[in-house]
Amino acid sequence: MSTEVTSTTTTTAAPVPQPTSLTPWAALGERFRRGDLGQLPAVLMLVVIAIFFQITSQGFFFFPRNLSNLMLQIATTACLSLGAVLVLLLGEIDLSMAAVANFCGAVMVTLSVYHGFGALPALLAGLVAGAIIGLINGFVVAVLRVPSFVVTLAGYIFYSGLLLHILLPNTTIRLIDPTLTGIMTNYVTFPWDVLIPIPVLAIFVGLLLYTRAQRRRANLALSPIWDVWGRIGLAILLFAGGLFIFESAFGVPYSTFLLVGLILLLWIMLRFTRFGRHIYAVGGNAEAARRAGINVIWIRIAVFTLTSTLAALGGILDSSRAISATAQVDPALLLNAIAVAVIGGVSLFGGRGSIWGVVLGALVIGSLSNGLDLLSSQNADIKLMVEGVVLLIAVIIDALARRRNAVQGR
Amino acid sequence: MAENQPEAPGGAQLPGSEQSAGAVAPQGEPVLRLLGISKAFGAVQALKDVDFEVYAGEVVGLVGDNGAGKSTLIKTISGVNIPDSGEILLDGRRVSINGPADATALGIETVYQDLALCDNLDVVSNLFLGREDSAGPLPFGRIMREVEMERRTVQVLKQLDVKIPSVRVPVASLSGGQRQSIAVAKTILRNARLVLLDEPTAALGVAQTRQVLNLIRRLRDQGLAVVVISHNLADVFEVVDRVIVMRLGRRAATFDIHATTAEQVVAAITGAEFGEEPEVNGATPGATLAS
Numbered sequence: 001m002s003t004e005v006t007s008t009t010t011t012t013a014a015p016v017p018q019p020t021s022l023t024p025w026a027a028l029g030e031r032f033r034r035g036d037l038g039q040l041p042a043v044l045m046l047v048v049i050a051i052f053f054q055i056t057s058q059g060f061f062f063f064p065r066n067l068s069n070l071m072l073q074i075a076t077t078a079c080l081s082l083g084a085v086l087v088l089l090l091g092e093i094d095l096s097m098a099a100v101a102n103f104c105g106a107v108m109v110t111l112s113v114y115h116g117f118g119a120l121p122a123l124l125a126g127l128v129a130g131a132i133i134g135l136i137n138g139f140v141v142a143v144l145r146v147p148s149f150v151v152t153l154a155g156y157i158f159y160s161g162l163l164l165h166i167l168l169p170n171t172t173i174r175l176i177d178p179t180l181t182g183i184m185t186n187y188v189t190f191p192w193d194v195l196i197p198i199p200v201l202a203i204f205v206g207l208l209l210y211t212r213a214q215r216r217r218a219n220l221a222l223s224p225i226w227d228v229w230g231r232i233g234l235a236i237l238l239f240a241g242g243l244f245i246f247e248s249a250f251g252v253p254y255s256t257f258l259l260v261g262l263i264l265l266l267w268i269m270l271r272f273t274r275f276g277r278h279i280y281a282v283g284g285n286a287e288a289a290r291r292a293g294i295n296v297i298w299i300r301i302a303v304f305t306l307t308s309t310l311a312a313l314g315g316i317l318d319s320s321r322a323i324s325a326t327a328q329v330d331p332a333l334l335l336n337a338i339a340v341a342v343i344g345g346v347s348l349f350g351g352r353g354s355i356w357g358v359v360l361g362a363l364v365i366g367s368l369s370n371g372l373d374l375l376s377s378q379n380a381d382i383k384l385m386v387e388g389v390v391l392l393i394a395v396i397i398d399a400l401a402r403r404r405n406a407v408q409g410r
Numbered sequence: 411m412a413e414n415q416p417e418a419p420g421g422a423q424l425p426g427s428e429q430s431a432g433a434v435a436p437q438g439e440p441v442l443r444l445l446g447i448s449k450a451f452g453a454v455q456a457l458k459d460v461d462f463e464v465y466a467g468e469v470v471g472l473v474g475d476n477g478a479g480k481s482t483l484i485k486t487i488s489g490v491n492i493p494d495s496g497e498i499l500l501d502g503r504r505v506s507i508n509g510p511a512d513a514t515a516l517g518i519e520t521v522y523q524d525l526a527l528c529d530n531l532d533v534v535s536n537l538f539l540g541r542e543d544s545a546g547p548l549p550f551g552r553i554m555r556e557v558e559m560e561r562r563t564v565q566v567l568k569q570l571d572v573k574i575p576s577v578r579v580p581v582a583s584l585s586g587g588q589r590q591s592i593a594v595a596k597t598i599l600r601n602a603r604l605v606l607l608d609e610p611t612a613a614l615g616v617a618q619t620r621q622v623l624n625l626i627r628r629l630r631d632q633g634l635a636v637v638v639i640s641h642n643l644a645d646v647f648e649v650v651d652r653v654i655v656m657r658l659g660r661r662a663a664t665f666d667i668h669a670t671t672a673e674q675v676v677a678a679i680t681g682a683e684f685g686e687e688p689e690v691n692g693a694t695p696g697a698t699l700a701s
Contacts, residue, residue, distance in 0.1 A: 211557065218561040221576065274542045274552040277531075281539055284530035291510070291526050292540030351530035 039345050041397045042360035053371030064248035074366035075255040079314030080337035081358045083307035091283045091350020092148035096155030098334035101315030103159040104130045109325035112177045119179035130312025138304030142297045164327045171327040184321040187251030266355045283350030343394040439502045440465045441635040447496035456482040458659045469636040471646040474656030480639050488520040489513035519597035520606040529582035534563045566595050587618025604635040611645050623649045
């Protein structure tokens with residue numbers, strides 16, 4: 001094939017500044033210049049917050065037990081944020097998430113308590129309820145082309161009412177099923193918390209090196225070697241560090257295991273599958289995506305369904321942690337979920353952001369809340385004000401990055 | 411309209427109906443030939459009995475004033491509009507184009523002015539958008555072969571001599587000329603035989619215009635048939651082999667670019683010199699063709 005002939009000279013096709021010669025700092029500078037800050041602001045924010053609370057709480061913040069507790073606190077919000085990232089990538093929004101979460105949690109609880117459902121059927125029913133709600137949202141948004149803002153606002157109101165209705169005549173129902181309450185109180189302990197992640201880590205490293213070998217064979221520009229080892233090192237560090245902290249407490253919470261698994265799955269979906277690529281395409285330029293033959297309607301419906309299902313899962317975690325279902329939709333939940341995504345670098349205008357942003361965003365919001373709790377003198381007033389400021393900073397960074405991108409663009 | 415009376419026995423005038431200044435079409439069968447295409451939007455007759463042809467390895471410039479029917483003609487070829495009457499021949503075989511997908515399947519690709527690029531995606535993703543090289547059992551699980559797609563991207567860009575800093579930068583960070591080039595490269599990846607370019611140099615700077623014109627030449631050298639709609643006669647004269655002038659929904663004139671002047675083309679566009687020409691076209695050869 002003629003391709004073999006060209007492949008030996010492909011590197012000359014474009015005057016690529018030899019990436020292998022790039023130092024980490026130069027690469028970072030290059031990204032800055034492009035306005036592509038990625039998750040750097042969130043990382044800095046997290047570091048500042050962590051150090052601040054470590055000092056002000058007299059060293060209690062970094063206690064393994066506190067960090068373990070932190071992971072339980074952020075589980076519900078993080079789960080909703082995963083869904084928020086998906087809709088935000090489309091350039092849409094889902095305001096019904098919190099109501100859907102609490103409603104679906106209540107579905108699970110009522111089925112378990114009033115109708116004698118087993119743990120698994122009740123849990124699945126909660127998830128299916130979420131999926132159906134998402135399907136309806138997606139249909140109205142994608143097919144009838146009603147702005148998602150309004151559709152999901154209506155959903156928020158409706159499902160708040162439905163939540164009240166299914167709990168009647170009570171306002172709170174206590175969850176008894178030990179399996180369901182166990183989701184948030186049980187821990188994965190040694191040796192499973194080591195044995196399960198290690199193969200995943202090994203596959204990650206293997207794929208990274210395999211892809212590099214493949215690119216070398218195809219004569220493509222290679223990312224600098226420090227980048228590869230940096231990624232591998234970071235993965236191992238996070239794994240080992242996380243494990244060390246959790247082992248120093250009670251083990252890895254079920255919900256953390258679940259969340260990490262979900263993040264990995266969604267990352268693979270968004271980054272490596274056609275479906276994920278098409279989500280970014282629709283968020284970037286829906287008309288171009290349509291003309292490229294992408295079924296935009298199906299993508300939108302699928303994403304709204306996924307989002308509401310993730311919200312339902314978040315609600316189930318919430319009910320499990322609270323050991324009950326209440327008739328009141330948590331007003332902070334929705335805003336926190338969206339704030340987490342935005343702090344994590346996901347653009348509100350669609351098409352930009354990564355699921356990893358949720359990890360950072362959730363840690364930022366969670367640390368703020370957790371840290372302010374530790375300084376027990378502060379109450380909700382300070383908490384909300386600080387959260388508001390942090391969110392504003394995150395959105396300003398997003399807007400500035402966009403503007404720089406646009407100015408530099410053409 | 412008087413000139414549309416079908417009983418006018420004007421068929422004999424047909425050869426004279428077109429002003430030709432030494433237009434010598436390349437020999438052989440055109441890649442695409444349109445015969446007697448008419449299209450009306452309500453009371454507006456956008457195309458009246460238009461013939462059109464483009465050969466492989468040739469760049470045809472399609473010029474005309476606003477509302478002359480250029481866009482309608484292009485949309486007919488690309489399947490956006492379905493003509494009221496007339497025939498479309500591809501390699502001499504009659505085909506029907508009932509939608510953009512049909513046109514794509516026949517190897518006809520259109521680059522519209524808005525380029526239809528996703529600014530947030532990188533070059534590779536844009537080139538393969540909707541046609542990602544992937545494998546897997548589920549719609550959620552079709553993993554893309556990134557390395558292979560990138561290899562082919564580099565290959566196509568080299569083939570077209572398009573220079574960009576990296577195929578992994580978002581398209582938003584590229585210049586107008588580079589973006590136009592990416593949009594054109596997309597058609598090559600789809601194995602296009604005929605590429606339609608709508609105002610490819612509009613809103614481009616001098617250097618970028620040059621870049622795009624070079625790209626058009628390279629498409630021709632690869633043996634593709636290229637149709638360029640343009641308002642910019644300087645660009646047309648630089649890159650085109652033949653000029654087809656549309657006026658008031660008709661094909662008003664055809665020029666060989668080497669045997670004509672800008673003044674002649676402008677005159678044909680405005681109808682200044684050939685003012686009587688609509689009457690010349692009065693016969694409806696479409697009627698004869700239909701029989």
